[in-house]
Amino acid sequence: MGSAPRMDWNKLLDATRYGRESESSDIRSPFQRDIDRILFSDHFRRLARKTQVHPLNENDHIHSRLTHSLEVASVGKSLGELVGVFLEEQGELPDKLEPRDVGEAVQAACLAHDIGNPPFGHSGEEAIKDWFKNRQQDFRHLPKDCLADFTKFDGNAMAVRVLLSTGFHQTGMSPTYAVLGALLKYPWPSLAAEKDKFSYFQTEAKAMEKVADALGLIAMDNRWSRPPLAYLTEAADDICYRIIDIEDATELGILDGWFMFECFAEYLDLKTAPGEAYDWVWGAHFRQRNSLLRAKLITAATQEAAELFKEHYDAIMTGEFDKKYSLMEKSKTGICRRIHDVYKDISGTIFLSRRKAILELGAQNALGRLLDQTMIDVHEFCDKEQSAINKKVKAILGDEIIDAIPKGEKLCQYRVMMAIVDYISGMTDNYATDLCRKFLGLGY
Numbered sequence: 001m002g003s004a005p006r007m008d009w010n011k012l013l014d015a016t017r018y019g020r021e022s023e024s025s026d027i028r029s030p031f032q033r034d035i036d037r038i039l040f041s042d043h044f045r046r047l048a049r050k051t052q053v054h055p056l057n058e059n060d061h062i063h064s065r066l067t068h069s070l071e072v073a074s075v076g077k078s079l080g081e082l083v084g085v086f087l088e089e090q091g092e093l094p095d096k097l098e099p100r101d102v103g104e105a106v107q108a109a110c111l112a113h114d115i116g117n118p119p120f121g122h123s124g125e126e127a128i129k130d131w132f133k134n135r136q137q138d139f140r141h142l143p144k145d146c147l148a149d150f151t152k153f154d155g156n157a158m159a160v161r162v163l164l165s166t167g168f169h170q171t172g173m174s175p176t177y178a179v180l181g182a183l184l185k186y187p188w189p190s191l192a193a194e195k196d197k198f199s200y201f202q203t204e205a206k207a208m209e210k211v212a213d214a215l216g217l218i219a220m221d222n223r224w225s226r227p228p229l230a231y232l233t234e235a236a237d238d239i240c241y242r243i244i245d246i247e248d249a250t251e252l253g254i255l256d257g258w259f260m261f262e263c264f265a266e267y268l269d270l271k272t273a274p275g276e277a278y279d280w281v282w283g284a285h286f287r288q289r290n291s292l293l294r295a296k297l298i299t300a301a302t303q304e305a306a307e308l309f310k311e312h313y314d315a316i317m318t319g320e321f322d323k324k325y326s327l328m329e330k331s332k333t334g335i336c337r338r339i340h341d342v343y344k345d346i347s348g349t350i351f352l353s354r355r356k357a358i359l360e361l362g363a364q365n366a367l368g369r370l371l372d373q374t375m376i377d378v379h380e381f382c383d384k385e386q387s388a389i390n391k392k393v394k395a396i397l398g399d400e401i402i403d404a405i406p407k408g409e410k411l412c413q414y415r416v417m418m419a420i421v422d423y424i425s426g427m428t429d430n431y432a433t434d435l436c437r438k439f440l441g442l443g444y
């Protein structure tokens, strides 16, 4: 009996670039260059005004997708380095690479993990999906796998599209294969998606074959094995958003100022008796107390996540790690388990808090309205003559975006629809709200 196929770090950490391979004699490592390309991109900058949990918030302590992405990148870098040290000990770290390089590859992917998110976070994704689901009949002539890209729309796939430079107004990031791999949380297309999660649209399907081949991913049914570094990107995200969402909810008064302390102090073994190191917490402002808890939780959870990666290493490398679970969920009694369980109990209260609920219903309307207005005559975009509305939509998107799509091609309409979705999902929350107001005829 032959042994199960196994992924290989020489391929998984391939620093070759997808697309343009530009010469560089500067001091930066290939993965540091990925970090810089992502960090300086306009897609990344716009995350400052995209919802993490609480839309259009005026409290500057509350996280946007930008602050979240920076924090995830910080945790991801540590996780990557810890795993890099482990690979070195195993004798599996490719020649010329150091543990720090693994940290940088994960850091880059973490920076980009939400770069494809639409405005208004998850409710924005739902709004886009709902709009297309309600109009499936109108688009029934599209190939099934193309239509599913819209009816199951996922920001994860848009992130890959942004990085591969196929999206709206992109000049090209040409990321390394290793960083693309670390971003591939769901390495299958929309039609194969369970729970509407997938990492690439049909526009990127050909590119994905090249990426999967370069990374040496294992073909399994209608998907590829998840690249091991993607587990670390996911763990960094899971650790950060669970802790930080609780902290933000406390800041907004949705949860009590002692909530974090009551849930976690005992698990962190904090010394808070009179005369002990942290006895100051009793008289502290809730923010000071939460800062301490956040720091301790992130440190402990990061270390545990690296240990969980090592514990499940063989299953991860052969693609057999249970795809239903994340690393964090594999924790039995550790701090990751506690964070996961507390968040599970409390997330309903946070997600259905009054202000969030009101603004999310508004977001549904705003995105629906933007799609209504830009998609009215989308069936005719590939005709020679353009309707008056399509001429205006073209002018808004930029004529060159639509003109670049070959008109005789079978997938012309699908590509135009994708260009419009690029445009809308690339918007910040405030831009989408403002454009909706203008589309309603309420002035400029």
Ligand SMILES: Cc1cn([C@H]2C[C@H](O)[C@@H](COP(=O)(O)OP(=O)(O)OP(=O)(O)O)O2)c(=O)[nH]c1=O
Pocket (backbone or CB within 6 Å): 052, 053, 054, 121, 122, 123, 156, 185, 197, 237, 241, 242, 245, 351
């Ligand atoms: C499901 C859900 C999440 N959120 C917030 C909570 C977290 O801060 C954040 C989690 O979303 P993501 O960071 O996008 O991560 P995820 O793991 O849930 O999803 P994916 O696999 O697609 O990447 O979104 C809401 O505000 N409302 C919701 O209904």
